[in-house]
Amino acid sequence: MERAAEAAREGNAQYFLNLGDDELIKLCQKRDEDGRSLLHSAVVGGNMHLVQLLVERCGNERINSQDSEGWTPLTSAVSCGFEEIVKYLLSLGADPNSTNAQNRTPLHYAASKGRVPIIKLLIEAGAKTNTKDIAGWLPLHRAASAGRAEALRELLLHTSKPLINARDISGSTPLLLAASGGHQAAAVLLAAKGADVEAEDKDGQTPLGAAAPHGQLRDALVALATGEKTLDDFEN
Template identity: 45%
Template sequence: METETQAAVKAGDVAKLQKLLADGVNLDAKDEDERTSLHWACATGRLDVAEFLLEHAHAAVNVQDDAGWTPLMSAASAGHGDIVGLLLSKGADANLPNENGQIPLHYHRVIIALLLDHGAKVNTRDVGGNTPLHLAISEGYDDIARFLIENGANPNAKNNDEERCVDLAKPAFRAEIQMLMDKKKGGSNA
């Protein structure tokens, strides 16, 4: 059964949360699945509520539910980048794993898949001519780069500095990119 606090969080009712806090209610209490109000705010995209909980209710930023999920994982898996940024600025641990050994970066891939499923163009370039693959490779996000290539990203795309995505990769990952390209072409190197 949903508590008064959970209802206020999901509705984005900060005024109600302020009243509950003033009345002595512990807004950081856990539910039957060990989730806190911050988990719910992050999962439902309530940035204003997350800010309030962190600033005024002193919510624990790295708290884990019974499956090991943190508020950061909840926000990342739901695609709430603004909340992800807030949590990281408040000290959220980007490498705290859940019970499956996954970290929020694993869920970033889910966000990319959702975007691609909704028509995002995988080879779109920014003002520097960089594609998402350029950025993934240059930041060392090999798992994301692999996923982008598997979904049509062009490893030979050049940015404004004439740098190909594949040229930005570490040598070991360059070989893997070539294998992925060959696999997509049916084993052909041409």
């Protein structure tokens, strides 16, 4: 299994083409020490041809199999940014709402890495935008914390308005996370879409307070909150 897993990660399709059907099917049924199947390893390797080969010769019964941390092949493909593999796995019935040990879905990883085309694919396949991970973070929180403004823009198109002020286990809203990180584009977008600039977390911190070290950002939030400026003023 170890040699086969290595070949899969390396994208070595020839290794598997040289195997007989029975031998390959037996390998596909095995897991490595981390609970990963050959399909998991092939996805991480990013070789679309090999992923298709394994599915075609071994079947797609393990399309939603989880490793010891709860990651499915789809979660790995999303995290790695392999858009075509994501599209292929979804077409085979991969679950866009599977959760891992942190209760994160593929959408959480697409959001934090700003992968807008993949976000669109996941949502088209039925991914929910309201799933919270163990820290209480929605995909919105993940995108905001990483300053992924375009990912936020896409997520907001498919998220109910009250969730823009959703709180994590510390009471932080997506806007507070964006402001704390000094992510102006993300914070401005959230504030312009109705995020509360004075929402306090459990320590009494607000987005305005968190933006204080970033003077220009704080001024922008104040201008949006008072109606002095709109999103167009910052994006045009």
